[in-house]
Amino acid sequence: MGDHGPAQGFGRWLFTTNHKDIGSMYLWFSFAMFLMGGVFALVIRAELFQPGLQLVEPEFFNQMTTMHGLVMVFGAVMPAFVGLANWLIPMMVGAPDMALPRMNNWSFWILPFAFALLTSTLFMEGGGPNFGWTFYAPLSTTYAPPSVTYFIFAVHIMGASSIMGSINIIATILNMRAPGMTLMKMPLFVWTWLITAYLLIAVMPVLAGCVTMMLMDIHFGTSFFNAAGGGDPVLFQHVFWFFGHPEVYIMILPAFGIVSAIIPTFARKPLFGYASMVYATASIAFLSFIVWAHHMFTVGMPIAGELFFMYATMLIAVPTGVKVFNWITTMFRGSMTFETPMLFSIAFVILFTIGGFSGLMLAIAPADFQYHDTYFVVAHFHYVLVPGAIFSIFAAVYYWLPKWCGNMYDERLGKAHFWLSFIGLNVTFFPMHFVGLAGMPRRIPDYALQFADFNQIASMGAFLFGFSQVFFLFIVIKTIRGGKQATEEVWENPEGLEWTIPSPAPYHTFTTPPAIK
Amino acid sequence: MLFFSKRPTTKSLLSVKPFVVFPLLAMSFQAFAKSSEVVADEAQRWGMNMPQGVTATSNEIYDLHMLIFMICVWIGVVVFGVMFYSMIMHRKSSGAVPSKFHESTIVELAWTIIPAIILVAMAVPATSTLIKIYDTSDADIDIKVVGYQWKWQYEYLGEEVSFFSNLTTPQDEIYGRAPKGEHYLLEVDEPVVIPINKKVRFLITANDVLHAWWVPALAVKRDAIPGYINDVWTVVDEPGIYRGQCAELCGKAHGFMPIVVHAMEEVDYQQWLDAKKGEAEELKLAMSQSFSMDELYARGEKVYQTNCVACHGPVGAGGVGPSLIGSSITTGPMNGHLSLMINGVQGSAMQAFGEQLNNIDMAAVITYKRNAWGNNMGDMLQPVDVLNHKRSL
Known part of the structure; x- marks a missing residue:
């Protein structure tokens, strides 16, 4: 099989069924979306640099906040994790490829079309979606710009892509493990993705239903969400968040898996509490289905509902805490070195925990009456998503890139990228806690004077963070083009099947199943 | 996470010099406790923390917020303390040899149960506060609050007093052509007035999209x-002016629909209410009167600057909305102009102003638009014409 190399030219990428090629395409696509979503974010931060309207009009500002959220969630974070899954899961479980390679190709290739559709709305009359990434009805139905139909179609395509990706991942993990690779021997990245894939299959249809009801309301005269027609705007929120809350775990569970792979390698000590990590992941996934209305504490639910969702939400702190304690205990009495993947992983643990703390504060319903829809919330979810999801993806890229391309990245540059990102991120998002507590609502293009100083600081941090990512692009390209040859193991005694194959990983791996000890 | 165990390795875990860690923690605790008040004061001054507010509820929420925050800080100190300790002490470069332990049922149990207990301790005060917040019974005053794109309407139930509350910050300040005032974006033409020490119940709804009524000092959102x-309620302790903003994305001018609550002594409130009722009576009388062109024009200009300027621009030249200079509406038939103003334009940002403007203001603003900016139609509308037109619909 060794001489069965990739096809030449563009056809290789268009028709490929190879998990490594598809994984690479997912990763490049998500990085492009990351930069685009980042540009939207910088428009927001530039406008918020000082009070008053300077650069953009409020209509366009609202399109930017909406598109930033949509592109980052559906275009950057989710495809990046699917890309990592494509590259790593077959290699980690000792399979030759994904179980459904043609579907794999399709699930990737519909994504660029979805985002082309979504982005094109910005150039349409009436502008793009301007109702926030949560697109609450009736702002997103009766009062939406005409381009909302394109948005709905784009979301449908993204959903289809995610569902196909998840089916593929589940089929691969359940059917294609090498003999002897029992479930409880699987690397945690595989475990977390298995659970994530189930979450995706459970909730993406709910999102599809949600946008379909919008479509009906807009074009076919139904009134699912229109109070005047007997519908219910609050129903929209219940349906949306029934999707939306598991969605946020979809964006973080694979990150748990990545960090659980990296910390043991650089602490030179096995992961503490492997089994408890698996159970904690499963508990978090279960809890994610019964906490959705904590996003809706101010809609006026009955008190029994408020209490239930408050208690259930607080409970999430328990399994999440177990994970954090396990990582720290893994580091404890290890023999640590601090290469770039480890730096990103440590920052992940610290900053994700801070995001977890503010999450716990937000869970307290009476306090949430003050926090809700302020910059405190913005600070909270950026602390769990940027150093959570994004940092874990950076860590993964630095950790596995030598395996993918056969070259070591430049450690000095990698560390510089880490520190620039780390400082930029904290300067951007930490002050948002302050302005949020002091009373600044989110999604406003202009603000009262008392919020000016911290906004200015946040904007400066945002530009630092943004430009650091161009630097990251440079580092990755430099590594692919050359650099010190990576060994098979790359790191010191890393655990996992992917380190038993040559670097760069051959086009086809494990065509005969490896022996599992 | 509880059903596994191979070889409990608690022993090797505990062999790490707790005598180093605990005194350090205790010292930092003392230092922290002393400085925490200073820190809290400074944080308040720099606008880094939640304001305490002026109601019992807001104080309770503030205390809850600080309690949870401090618990998080302490958990953070311990967790990150251990983490940094090992990052400093257990480095390969300083010759650390890795241990092999990787499982312990007892430890896993401990850090499952202890956080659960802490959570219960948080849930108890949270629950009691929530129950109080939800008790909206026995209100002294009921005020209906209606969110519109992009203003608030307040209706004092049973008092026949009702008005809109619009942003008064001039466009020039927003676009940086004039220096910004002290209450930039947080000022309105008519604040909602409430008496102190009375249970005021707000009945909140919306006319178009979702909005959220939020005043941080009252901790009502x-x-x-x-x-x-x-329904939500508040009892304000101190007279004063409390400012807030719409907290739910509601379209273009979401950031430009503030809330101002003016809390006053009960006598003052009664006076204000009586004056408001008087105004309403006068307005009723005026409805049947005729006004001169100049009167209508002057009044119309004010109405325009409050209600129309955001979309049609300060001199009618348009913006988000179309230009009104020489347009087919403002220089077209009067009846068409009036119908459009009353009913709005379906599927566009042009709202139905029939319910939002009284007949005098409606007549005035139409007269103004037909005669300002070189439109010079020379015709005018009287309140009674508006009334008749509405009846004929």
Whole structure:
């Protein structure tokens, strides 16, 4: 099989069924979306640099906040994790490829079309979606710009892509493990993705239903969400968040898996509490289905509902805490070195925990009456998503890139990228806690004077963070083009099947199943 | 996470010099406790923390917020303390040899149960506060609050007093052509007035999209939802002016629909209410009067600057909305102009002003638009014409 190399030219990428090629395409696509979503974010931060309207009009500002959220969630974070899954899961479980390679190709290739559709709305009359990434009805139905139909179609395509990706991942993990690779021997990245894939299959249809009801309301005269027609705007929120809350775990569970792979390698000590990590992941996934209305504490639910969702939400702190304690205990009495993947992983643990703390504060319903829809919330979810999801993806890229391309990245540059990102991120998002507590609502293009100083600081941090990512692009390209040859193991005694194959990983791996000890 | 165990390795875990860690923690605790008050004061001054507010509820929420925050800080100190300790002490470069332990049922149990207990300790005060917040019974005054794109309407139930509350910050300040005032974006033409030491109940709903009525100093935030009436209450302790903003994305001018609550002594409130009722009476009388062109024009200009300027621009030249200079509406038939103003334009940002403007203001603003900016139509409208037109619909 060794001489069965990739096809030449563009056809290789268009028709490929190879998990490594598809994984690479997912990763490049998500990085492009990351930069685009980042540009939207910088428009927001530039406008918020000082009070008053300077650069953009409020209509366009609202399109930017909406598109930033949509592109980052559906275009950057989710495809990046699917890309990592494509590259790593077959290699980690000792399979030759994904179980459904043609579907794999399709699930990737519909994504660029979805985002082309979504982005094109910005150039349409009436502008793009301007109702926030949560697109609450009736702002997103009766009062939406005409381009909302394109948005709905784009979301449908993204959903289809995610569902196909998840089916593929589940089929691969359940059917294609090498003999002897029992479930409880699987690397945690595989475990977390298995659970994530189930979450995706459970909730993406709910999102599809949600946008379909919008479509009906807009074009076919139904009134699912229109109070005047007997519908219910609050129903929209219940349906949306029934999707939306598991969605946020979809964006973080694979990150748990990545960090659980990296910390043991650089602490030179096995992961503490492997089994408890698996159970904690499963508990978090279960809890994610019964906490959705904590996003809706101010809609006026009955008190029994408020209490239930408050208690259930607080409970999430328990399994999440177990994970954090396990990582720290893994580091404890290890023999640590601090290469770039480890730096990103440590920052992940610290900053994700801070995001977890503010999450716990937000869970307290009476306090949430003050926090809700302020910059405190913005600070909270950026602390769990940027150093959570994004940092874990950076860590993964630095950790596995030598395996993918056969070259070591430049450690000095990698560390510089880490520190620039780390400082930029904290300067951007930490002050948002302050302005949020002091009373600044989110999604406003202009603000009262008392919020000016911290906004200015946040904007400066945002530009630092943004430009650091161009630097990251440079580092990755430099590594692919050359650099010190990576060994098979790359790191010191890393655990996992992917380190038993040559670097760069051959086009086809494990065509005969490896022996599992 | 509880059903596994191979070889409990608690022993090797505990062999790490607790005598180093604990005194350090205790010292930092003392230092922290002393400085925490200073820190809290400074944080308040720099606008880094939640304001304490002026109601019992807001104080309770503030205490809850600080309690949870401090618990998080302490958990953080311990967790990150251990983490940094090992990052400093257990480095390969300083010759650390890795241990092999990787499982312990006892430890896993401990850090499952202890956080659960802490959570219960948080849930108890949270629950009691929530129950109080939800008790909206026995209100002294009921005020209906309606969110519109992009203003608030207040209706004092049973008093026949009702008015809109609009942003008064001039466009020039927003676009940086004039220096910004002290209450930039947080000032309105008519604040909602309430008496202190009375239980005021707000019945909150919306006319178009979702909004949220939020005044941080009262710790009241509730979504305004079409088709729903949400009730919240407050008892304000001190007279004063308390400012807030719409907290739910509601379209273009979401950031430009502030809330101002003016809390006053009960006598002052009664006076204000009586004056308001008097105004309403006068308005009723005026409805049947005729006004001169100049009167209508002057009044119309004010109405325009409050209600129309955001979309049609300060001199009618348009913006988000179309230009009104020489347009087919403002220089077209009067009846068409009036119908459009009353009913709005379906599927566009042009709202139905029939319910939002009284007949005098409607007549005035139409007269103004037909005669300002070189439109010079020379015709005018009287309140009674508006009334007749509405009746004929």
